[in-house]
Amino acid sequence: MATGLSRRVVLAALSPAFTGLVPSGGARAATPALSLSGAFVQGGYAVGRTTPHALIDVDAQVLTTASANGWFVVGFDRDAPSASTLTATTLDGAVTREATIATGDFDVQRIDGLPPEQVTPTDPALLERIAAENLRKQAGFASQADVEGFRQGFRLPVVGARRSARFGGQRVLNGEPKRPHFGVDLATPVGTPVSAPADGLIAFAETGLHYEGGLVLVDHGQGLITAYLHLSKILVSAGTYVRQGQLIAETGQEGRATGPHLCWRMKWRGRNLDPSLLVGAGPFQS
Known part of the structure; x- marks a missing residue:
């Protein structure tokens, strides 16, 4: 399993990078959207879209960041557990999706x-x-x-x-x-x-x-x-x-x-x- 940091630690360290996402006048944007598609199976993947530059964590570990267009990819290991939690986080909030990971067919x-x-x-x-x-x-x-x-x-x-x-x-x-x-x-x-x-x-x-x-x-x-x-x-x-x-x-x-x-x-x-x-x-x- 890849290692990562908690959302709270990374947001605290990187919060200046998100200042451009907050509208002028201090108003906060809505909680980010999060869409996913892919192969939810051991050895599979998910491609998702959310707010540009949002932090993406998998099972409480921050592992990647959405692109400037909001796209990201994550992977599920050959020995991944039966469930996985994906979260997109910005300074304005977080949104989570639960994914069921099917067992792979290995010989x-x-x-x-x-x-x-x-x-x-x-x-x-x-x-x-x-x-x-x-x-x-x-x-x-x-x-x-x-x-x-x-x-x-x-x-x-x-x-x-x-x-x-x-x-x-x-x-x-x-x-x-x-x-x-x-x-x-x-x-x-x-x-x-x-x-x-x-x-x-x-x-x-x-x-x-x-x-x-x-x-x-x-x-x-x-x-x-x-x-x-x-x-x-x-x-x-x-x-x-x-x-x-x-x-x-x-x-x-x-x-x-x-x-x-x-x-x-x-x-x-x-x-x-x-x-x-x-x-x-x-x-x-x-």
């Missing part, structure tokens, strides 16, 4: 024949390398771009792929239970074009990572990050903006992979989401 995925160092590394030099890679990836996942690509409705990043693994399945690697698989695996030949499913900012782009091989992270706004693993070729660089449908990479079988495929993942503020749930869901409009 068990067994993968054998992996090199032992890909399952449980022991070499000190390799462990040091992995730790350094993790720090760089964490910086990429911490991106919170001021864009609204999440409103577009996503496209699949590859065409004609076979879904070889669903999101959220319990992974058993070489007979050893591991963390759930937080991606959607799309089996494709090496070199298959990968395109951005929605507009966004490239938050990370590196090749040669121990687990992921080639990895690209795209921030579609407010920290909604999609990840593309096992790439054989990367066509973008960190800090650049991409449009929906723009080529960003080519598939491969680099890193911890037993065959050519794209592992497609999504995270929001440390929560693991199912990216396929956003495919065809939008565009979200007023």
Whole structure:
């Protein structure tokens, strides 16, 4: 679960930022409106609209801020509880919505024949390398771009792929239970074009990572990050903006992979989401 601050603490610290929302003469605006739509299931999401720049908290933790147009996105983790409370807060008041979160349908995925160092590394030099890679990836996942690509409705990043693994399945690697698989695996030949499913900012782009091989992270706004693993070729660089449908990479079988495929993942503020749930869901409009 991502961490955050209470509404009271954040409002006290940020109240000067809301002075522009109070009408002249000291009159206060009405309590903010709040509309929500999305997939209310473990691994799902909600796209909402409220007062511009309102604080958005999830289960009493302030986790994001509505855009200048009032749009925001939140995510429900793979292991989210059965209910979630979303609140939009301005200096003029707060409005709350209660959401029921359905239980996800997850399977068990067994993968054998992996090199032992890909399952449980022991070499000190390799462990040091992995730790350094993790720090760089964490910086990429911490991106919170001021864009609204999440409103577009996503496209699949590859065409004609076979879904070889669903999101959220319990992974058993070489007979050893591991963390759930937080991606959607799309089996494709090496070199298959990968395109951005929605507009966004490239938050990370590196090749040669121990687990992921080639990895690209795209921030579609407010920290909604999609990840593309096992790439054989990367066509973008960190800090650049991409449009929906723009080529960003080519598939491969680099890193911890037993065959050519794209592992497609999504995270929001440390929560693991199912990216396929956003495919065809939008565009979200007023």
